[in-house]
Amino acid sequence: MIKEYATSLERQERLYKRTLTIVVLSQIFGGAGLAAGITVGALLAREMLGTASFSGLPAALFTLGSALSAFLVGRISQVKGRRLGLSFGFFAGAVGAVGVIIAAIIHHIPLLFLSLFIYGAGTSTNLQARYAGADLASAKQRATAVSIALVSTTFGAVAGPNLVAPMGKVATFFHIPELAGPFMLAAVAYSLAGLTFFIYLRPDPFLVARAREQHRAQNDVDDADATTQSLKETDRVGVIVGALVLVLTHVVMVAIMTMTPIHMEDHGKGLTAVGFVIGLHIAAMYLPSIGTGILVDKIGRIFMVVASAVTLAISGLMAAFVPGDSLVLLTIALVLLGLGWNFGLISGTTMIVDATTLETRAKTQGSVDVWVALGGTAGSLLSGVVVAYTSYMILGLLGSYLALLLIPVLVWQRMKRRKNARGNKEAV
Numbered sequence: 001m002i003k004e005y006a007t008s009l010e011r012q013e014r015l016y017k018r019t020l021t022i023v024v025l026s027q028i029f030g031g032a033g034l035a036a037g038i039t040v041g042a043l044l045a046r047e048m049l050g051t052a053s054f055s056g057l058p059a060a061l062f063t064l065g066s067a068l069s070a071f072l073v074g075r076i077s078q079v080k081g082r083r084l085g086l087s088f089g090f091f092a093g094a095v096g097a098v099g100v101i102i103a104a105i106i107h108h109i110p111l112l113f114l115s116l117f118i119y120g121a122g123t124s125t126n127l128q129a130r131y132a133g134a135d136l137a138s139a140k141q142r143a144t145a146v147s148i149a150l151v152s153t154t155f156g157a158v159a160g161p162n163l164v165a166p167m168g169k170v171a172t173f174f175h176i177p178e179l180a181g182p183f184m185l186a187a188v189a190y191s192l193a194g195l196t197f198f199i200y201l202r203p204d205p206f207l208v209a210r211a212r213e214q215h216r217a218q219n220d221v222d223d224a225d226a227t228t229q230s231l232k233e234t235d236r237v238g239v240i241v242g243a244l245v246l247v248l249t250h251v252v253m254v255a256i257m258t259m260t261p262i263h264m265e266d267h268g269k270g271l272t273a274v275g276f277v278i279g280l281h282i283a284a285m286y287l288p289s290i291g292t293g294i295l296v297d298k299i300g301r302i303f304m305v306v307a308s309a310v311t312l313a314i315s316g317l318m319a320a321f322v323p324g325d326s327l328v329l330l331t332i333a334l335v336l337l338g339l340g341w342n343f344g345l346i347s348g349t350t351m352i353v354d355a356t357t358l359e360t361r362a363k364t365q366g367s368v369d370v371w372v373a374l375g376g377t378a379g380s381l382l383s384g385v386v387v388a389y390t391s392y393m394i395l396g397l398l399g400s401y402l403a404l405l406l407i408p409v410l411v412w413q414r415m416k417r418r419k420n421a422r423g424n425k426e427a428v
Helices: 002-006 011-049 057-080 081-105 110-131 142-162 163-173 176-198 205-219 224-229 236-266 271-286 289-299 302-319 327-355 361-389 392-406 406-427
Strands: none
Touching: 002 011, 002 205, 011 057, 011 081, 011 110, 011 142, 011 176, 011 236, 011 271, 057 081, 057 110, 057 271, 057 302, 057 361, 081 110, 081 176, 081 271, 081 327, 081 392, 110 176, 110 361, 142 236, 142 271, 142 289, 142 327, 163 271, 176 302, 224 327, 236 302, 236 327, 236 392, 236 406, 271 327, 289 302, 289 327, 302 406, 327 406, 361 392, 392 406
16 A cells, blocks of 8 residues: 555645644644643642642653653654554553552552653654654645644643643542542543544555655656655754754743743632643644744744744743733743744754655654753753742743754854855865
8 A cells, every 4th residue: 555655646645635634633632631741740749749849840750751752652653654653652641641640549659750751752742743744745845734733732732721620620529639630631632642643544654755755766756846855864964953943942941831830829820820821821832833834934944943032032031020920921921932932843843854864754853852852851850940949030031041042053053054065065
């Protein structure tokens, strides 16, 4: 079946559209699953540990778990295709969510930590699903394909935080701690996302794309799209810059987002208000994706990276200086935080796709997402320490500084490319 698709442009186009539909459906479920840990993970840990000093630990654990998962999913996808890699990651996330529920019921701290680590698999898999939509996309469609995958996450991700209070009541009805309620939703949502990929992602788009390139190479196919999609070798500078864009934007977003529920609760805001702010933040992370993807494809990757740096910097400054009890201003800060992350994620992801060949693409994508997850781990761990020993304001200022580091990264890329171009001319 794969060989039949590899030699038919018409079938490839149909599969491309069908893959996007499957990714959209799975991302709706996956988005609902990831929202649980983001919204109440820190609150659950503080309740069970009895201190706020380690409130960043849950996010650190599931981002650390997502690092291992990103590596495994990337390796599985490179060999076996997206279908098996992505379904494995989502099923692991569901197991972790169930473990969190059990840990909350029996008040078992080590089990909570282990389960949060495993739960992180769903977070990284939800992000890696964005690559599946771009496997069969042309160079001019890549950012748009990534954005379609991301925007569909919005529906579940926005609903998730706003279901915190209702799921808490459901949990209480079954004599389960209230803050474990959202993880009940996560277990079901991740399971459905995994099943969607496992059952419907046939034939596998990554395997078809690889077979297509092999067919083109064997038959010496010469067309513009083949040239743009198949590089002779990986562009190392492009991979490094794309990875730094993804890592820095993720660190800033995770650090500020993780401590915002604690900051709000310290200023008298309840779970409903927290869910509202985090819900709009997550909406800003994913909902603008279609527009962002079009902008990245039309006006360029570099311009949107600059936009990401500036937006994140403004968000950090607002988080630092707006009153903690101002729901409106804090919401604007978190919306800008999500928007800046969105700009960085889509532009950085597209840079990675542009710079890699199919022989190493899935593996490289998984490796880059490992660093993204590790950066998130560091950001969430340090965010709790920074707020505990200084303040939320200092955290916001640090976030702004890290965001603006993207500018010198782009300058370095331009200098490196000019140097390489001069070297090539001299060689000729």
